Amino acid sequence: MSESAEMGQRFAPVLESPLHYVRARHRNPAAAAVTLSERSACILLNLRGSPENEPFRESVRAVLHVELPEVGRSADSELASIYWLGPDEWLAVVDQATLAEPVAALRGAIQGHVSIVDVSSAQSLLAVQGAGVAELLQKASVYDFHPREFGPGRCAQTTFAKATALVRCVGEEHFELIVRRSFIDYVARWIVDACAESGCHISGT
Amino acid sequence: MLQIYCPYCQELREEEEFSPSGEAHIARPRDPESLSDEQWGDYLFFRKNPRGLHREMWHHSAGCRRYFNVERDTVSYVIARSYPIGEDPAGAMVEGHDHE
Numbered sequence: 407m408s409e410s411a412e413m414g415q416r417f418a419p420v421l422e423s424p425l426h427y428v429r430a431r432h433r434n435p436a437a438a439a440v441t442l443s444e445r446s447a448c449i450l451l452n453l454r455g456s457p458e459n460e461p462f463r464e465s466v467r468a469v470l471h472v473e474l475p476e477v478g479r480s481a482d483s484e485l486a487s488i489y490w491l492g493p494d495e496w497l498a499v500v501d502q503a504t505l506a507e508p509v510a511a512l513r514g515a516i517q518g519h520v521s522i523v524d525v526s527s528a529q530s531l532l533a534v535q536g537a538g539v540a541e542l543l544q545k546a547s548v549y550d551f552h553p554r555e556f557g558p559g560r561c562a563q564t565t566f567a568k569a570t571a572l573v574r575c576v577g578e579e580h581f582e583l584i585v586r587r588s589f590i591d592y593v594a595r596w597i598v599d600a601c602a603e604s605g606c607h608i609s610g611t
Numbered sequence: 612m613l614q615i616y617c618p619y620c621q622e623l624r625e626e627e628e629f630s631p632s633g634e635a636h637i638a639r640p641r642d643p644e645s646l647s648d649e650q651w652g653d654y655l656f657f658r659k660n661p662r663g664l665h666r667e668m669w670h671h672s673a674g675c676r677r678y679f680n681v682e683r684d685t686v687s688y689v690i691a692r693s694y695p696i697g698e699d700p701a702g703a704m705v706e707g708h709d710h711e
């Protein structure tokens with residue numbers, strides 16, 4: 407065997423979940439008040455452009471079938487979810503199975519002063535669900551996630567444990583966290599610890 | 612802890628999400644090479660540090676990651692208002708900040 411083939415075999419790249427090292431030790435579906443899961447196989451895009459740029463809004467609508475949301479809100483279509491990040495910045499989460507090449511599609515449709523950057527490998531998407539979620543969020547963040555202020559369709563970037571996260575309310579006792587990939591292992595361990603009394607189950611393989 | 616209104620996120624947020632960035636409305640000299648060392652030193656290093664009303668920049672570092680201006684009393688810590696970068700204290704847009 408040649409040296410390079412041997413190297414290739416020894417270092418065959420494997421896509422490893424950022425929850426790989428924490429998941430196996432926290433399987434407890436029956437007794438858990440919080441279930442943590444990872445949404446894999448999605449493409450995350452950072453979109454920047456002026457909200458007054460009508461062709462930009464129109465192209466996003468045409469390609470992703472969803473309107474750029476207003477301040478502090480998210481919006482969904484069958485193809486994508488879009489989150490407001492700043493006055494000229496949004497995050498689009500696209501399911502790889504429904505739209506394989508969103509960057510090319512958007513770049514093809516949008517002309518002018520905009521930026522479309524694939525940040526899939528920088529961030530990962532976690533879902534937290536269950537009766538213990540409200541208490542978990544209170545422990546994790548300085549932000550007020552009470553349903554009276556932060557119902558479905560709201561999103562906010564804030565502190566989470568000693569990291570930061572983009573948090574979105576999906577429904578009752580169901581939130582999504584978008585966290586930098588290198589912080590996922592830490593955040594997952596922090597969540598398990600914060601749920602010590604109520605129990606935390608990490609789903610997936 | 613302060614609660615600071617971010618003019619971009621349009622809500623009050625905890626101080627923990629922000630980092631202070633010093634005095635606001637310091638215009639960079641248009642032609643630095645024509646300045647004396649003293650004038651350049653003033654621009655780079657010297658700040659008013661007033662007792663009372665202070666206009667300062669804050670960065671919403673854990674939130675929308677934008678800079679904005681705050682009017683804060685340095686004695687009572689009361690924040691009178693927040694306003695976006697590019698606006699002068701009277702609320703008018705500053706030349707060269709038309710976001711294009």
Ligand SMILES: [Zn+2]
Nearest residue numbers: 617620671675
């Ligand atoms: Zn903000």
